[in-house]
Amino acid sequence: MAQHDYSIANQAGAAFRSDLNNALSAIATKNSGNDSPQTAVSQSYAYQEWVDTNASPVTLYIRDASVNTTWHTAAQYQTIGAGGTGDPWGFNDRKLYYRLNSAYTGSDVNTAQSLFGVGVSLAAGTIYEFSMVFGLSKSAGTTSHGIGIGFGGTATLNNINYSIVNAFATNAFPSASQAAAINYVQTASNTSMTAGIASATMSFRAIVTGTVSINAAGTFIPQYTLTAAPGGAYSTAAGSHIRMMPLGGAGTINIGNWS
Numbered sequence: 001m002a003q004h005d006y007s008i009a010n011q012a013g014a015a016f017r018s019d020l021n022n023a024l025s026a027i028a029t030k031n032s033g034n035d036s037p038q039t040a041v042s043q044s045y046a047y048q049e050w051v052d053t054n055a056s057p058v059t060l061y062i063r064d065a066s067v068n069t070t071w072h073t074a075a076q077y078q079t080i081g082a083g084g085t086g087d088p089w090g091f092n093d094r095k096l097y098y099r100l101n102s103a104y105t106g107s108d109v110n111t112a113q114s115l116f117g118v119g120v121s122l123a124a125g126t127i128y129e130f131s132m133v134f135g136l137s138k139s140a141g142t143t144s145h146g147i148g149i150g151f152g153g154t155a156t157l158n159n160i161n162y163s164i165v166n167a168f169a170t171n172a173f174p175s176a177s178q179a180a181a182i183n184y185v186q187t188a189s190n191t192s193m194t195a196g197i198a199s200a201t202m203s204f205r206a207i208v209t210g211t212v213s214i215n216a217a218g219t220f221i222p223q224y225t226l227t228a229a230p231g232g233a234y235s236t237a238a239g240s241h242i243r244m245m246p247l248g249g250a251g252t253i254n255i256g257n258w259s
Helices: 013-028
Strands: 049-052 059-063 071-076 096-099 120-122 126-138 147-152 157-169 181-185 202-214 218-226 241-249
Touching: 147 157, 147 202, 202 218
Parallel strands: none
Antiparallel strands: 049 059, 059 071, 096 241, 120 218, 126 202, 126 241, 147 218, 157 181, 157 202
16 A cells, blocks of 8 residues: 655655655555545545545545545445455445345334334435335234325435335235325325225335435434324235435436536
8 A cells, every 4th residue: 555646856766766666556556545645645636546445345536637635436345255245346335225035013003113124324415316115014903094104213314205106905915906196205204195994904015216315324214104003013025125325415416418
């Protein structure tokens, strides 16, 4: 690991050779170090590469063409093989994915509860794209209730918007085709998706796609809320899943040649 200002001064032979070797070492190691070259040696260049060895995982940056203190993420390095992820491009460090391998049983309550039993930690000042597919079902309890969808956790949001296509039926999975409702939601708060249901057997399924802009870092938890405890808990079906991908810093996202 080495960094250099890439300015070879006039100097005696041995000193010149040492200075040149240091410059070549910096090139060979992609200017790797705990700090950017702009900080470590007070010099950086347009499109210069820098490997941040202090990041976890180690991250490769490319300097902005005009702003000498701005570095853009190029890749994240992983160890391939025993104990590693086999993901040298850092795909799994950017993509957030959770899938239920078996049904997750909720509680017979009328307060917000986790859809998957888990939440995810999200970074500050970042926009994430997300999608999830899930099914909820129960086989007991006839107290009339409705179902709402929302998001909880400790992260604070600049904004959120998502489309949800959902349907419900008074039978178990798989069920006959039902008319689907489509909603566009702009709040993380619980949003009602069904009217009162009083059947012991019930299934609810949904497809959700949207984006969320995170203000302060924290957890982000997909949730559902029942308007009344029905007398029997719902379970989130095996195979239900959510995936999220960071798109960039908070604000307008422009990926590609838009004009």
